[in-house]
Amino acid sequence: MAGDMKYKKVAYYPGCALEGSGHAYNRSTKAVGKELGLDLVEIKNWNCCGAMEVKNIDPKIQTYLSARNLSITEEMGFDTVMAPCNGCYHNLKKAEYDLGHDETSKEVNQRLSSKAGHKTYEAGKVETIHALDWIKKSIGEEGIRERVKNSLQGIKVANYYGCMYTRPRHIFPEKDQGADSESTSKPHYMDDILAAAGAENVDFPLKTACCGGAHTLSDSDTSTKLVLNILTAAEACGADVVATECPTCHTGLEMHQIRAEKVLGRKTNIKILYFTQLLGMALGLSAKKVGVHENFSDPRSLLKEKGLG
Amino acid sequence: MPIHEKSLIRPEKLIEHEELVIEGVDVSGHWSTFIEGRSVADYNENLQDEIAALPGGEYIHRCWQCGSCTNSCTVNAINADFNPRYWIYLIRTGMEEELLRDKDIIWQCVSCNKCTYACPRDVVPEGVMKATSHWLELKGHTPKSPSTIFDEAFSEQVISRGKIEDGLVLRNFFKRTGQPLNQPWLIAMVGGLIKRFPVFYLMKLGFATVFRPKTKGWNRARDAINEYAEEREAANRKALGLGSKGAK
Structure with missing residues (x-):
């Protein structure tokens, strides 16, 4: 609505x-x-x-x-x-x-x-x-389309929602209630918002996979393997960017991207951005304003190449 | 007959003679393999009740052994020995010794709740994993896991101040687990940031050390939570038949 x-x-x-x-x-x-x-x-x-x-x-x-x-x-x-x-x-x-x-x-x-x-x-x-409900329900896709100043066109995005946004199902009684509601098995609110901002969403099978956030420091090797799985799958799907909507997932993806390179010798080039950073730039805000320089995966040259930031 | 599924049998139960001739027939090596019988004599009849008494274990009795939990498990995909369905079976049948064979990996549950999502009987297997790890530590079968050390470092900060500062949690955790802070990946991470925005980052580090975040007027909440936490710990120990708080 x-x-x-x-x-x-x-x-x-x-x-x-x-x-x-x-x-x-x-x-x-x-x-x-x-x-x-x-x-x-x-x-x-x-x-x-x-x-x-x-x-x-x-x-x-x-x-x-x-x-x-x-x-x-x-x-x-x-x-x-x-x-x-x-x-x-x-x-x-x-x-x-x-x-x-x-x-x-x-x-x-x-x-x-x-x-x-x-x-x-x-x-x-x-x-x-x-934050996804907030944007989707107050502004909606139509409202975003009207306000886009700098379309995300040409950016391929893998939307990553993690665990805690959809599981366990019983604490989210409003989800899985028909087409307008969020789905716990195939969440789509972030996809909807970023598509309205012009991004090309790739079909990403690991949307609700686990990044190992709970043990990001206490069992780092497991977390690194889980993150590497997510990042390599996103790259294989053709994505330039993984969009996130959780600070634990986001930091986990960025930290273990570096750790995978240092410890396992597995380098991935995909950039990790909060959906609010992507949306903000589409609405005409500068890369600096949405704090892109704070991201460990440093997406600045990619954004420049795509005509943002 | 060679045994094809040796991997499913415990190595200590497989008996094989390198060189053996019986009545003139050479049965050396795998031709002489036999499997020693297995008997379980020391059941813990209270095992299910003990796990059910700890937070998270409440619904273990509902399990029908369908295996949806293990099938959906994030950690099982990395390590096939991580098998929640099997552990729930062992707990429900009281096979404590069998359970203890896997005591060092049960804490590795990442709480992704895929099992809880998939479970048709609302067992909350994620909670059972936490209760079982807790049980292993309370009973002294394992030392505190890195996960518990992290949970404690984190929770102590929340309970005493109302808020956490993530850099401090990280430093405390590394200190308590005896890990150096100068790990190559951590240096690469922080180094990258400092190169990009040195002033902000260094200011943040400085502020967080001098002015640790705190919720205003938190002390009454802190005291109430601490009092409750102590009560719960005593109740958990009592449920497992343990004396009042032992050595940490």
């Missing part, structure tokens, strides 16, 4: 990665929002959602960490929060599901919230959306 007014002004949850290694994602997301006339209001005093690590210590602590952010969103008067990071998005969705279906999660959240001195979040008060 393009042109959905309710996403024109939403609460924004950047998360820790976007203040660190995913800085370029934060920067390009904000720049794109500004260019499209979409308002992002950052959640006051937000905390880490627990990423993939806290749940291994105790899953209920992670539910609480995510619920605290939802509670602040509600207190600020918003009914929608946008999280560009797959990990944050996943955890807020999971907290929403668990608080609606699991009594123990509810009890623990209540106990920790009252001890921490803030309102207990209850399921159903806030909708969590991803």
Whole structure:
């Protein structure tokens, strides 16, 4: 549903990665929002959602960490929060599901919230959306086509969504609900957005493969093999660029691209860009403005060659 | 008869005489191969209950052994010994010793949740893998895995400050696992960045060291979480019949 007014002004949850290694994602997301006339209001005093690590210590602590952010969103008067990071998005969705279906999660959240001195979040008060939902539903493909100043024509893109955007299915009740909704087996929102911006999407079979992000440092050899798989498959599909929508996947792809070359002697040349960087440049923003120089895979000469940046 | 599927049999169960003549017939080498019988005598009848008592293991009893988990598994595609379906079978039948043969790889689950997505019985195999790794460590069968060391370095920062700084998590993890920071790939990565935008990067490093990110007014949340975490740890140990917190 393009042109959905309710996403024109939403609460924004950047998360820790976007203040660190995913800085370029934060920067390009904000720049794109500004260019499209979409308002992002950052959640006051937000905390880490627990990423993939806290749940291994105790899953209920992670539910609480995510619920605290939802509670602040509600207190600020918003009914929608946008999280560009797959990990944050996943955890807020999971907290929403668990608080609606699991009594123990509810009890623990209540106990920790009252001890921490803030309102207990209850399921159903806030909708969590991803940056892809935000663009796709508020602007839509038609809206993007109208606003493109510098088409991505000639750039072949492999769209990579990773794990946490679609799995497990039960925490995403709005997905797999017909043609307009996102698919958990073959996600297409990023494909749709970038195609509207002029890019040529390649048929990429590893859209939802795992990059090994959870063990990027603790089991680096496995992660390097998984990333190499993704990058070589994207190259074999004819792509110039892997488009990403998660800071953990993005950093993982870039880091293990270098590691694969140094440790396994396997060099890949494909460039890795956040979808917001590609979209931003299509909307006429400069490469610098969307932080392309921060990408380890350094796509600047490719972009120049394609008439961008 | 030569045995064609030797790879499926454990090497210590295969008995072969290099030189053997029986009643004038030369049966040296594989002609004399036989497989020693296998008997399991030491079941742990509580194994399933113990795993089910830990976070993530709650739904293990639902498993029908269809194998969708192993079939969809990211790690299995790299290492065929990584077999969630088989481990769930061993846990449910109490074959602890058999499970311990794979104790050093179970932690390698990457939490991609392909198994959870594919499972028709909502077993949440990803959770079972985490519960099993946790069980192995609590019971002292394995030291803390690199994954656990990372989870702890990360979670300690989240719980004490509300936020993390990824560079600090990386440095702490390398320190705790005794790895040097000057790995060639890490140098290549950071070196590339510094060449491109030295001022921003060095400023970021400097700021992050001096002003570590922190959520304002976090202390009450921190205390509440720490109190809860301690309770849970004690409960987990009790469920496995272990005494109060032992040596770390």
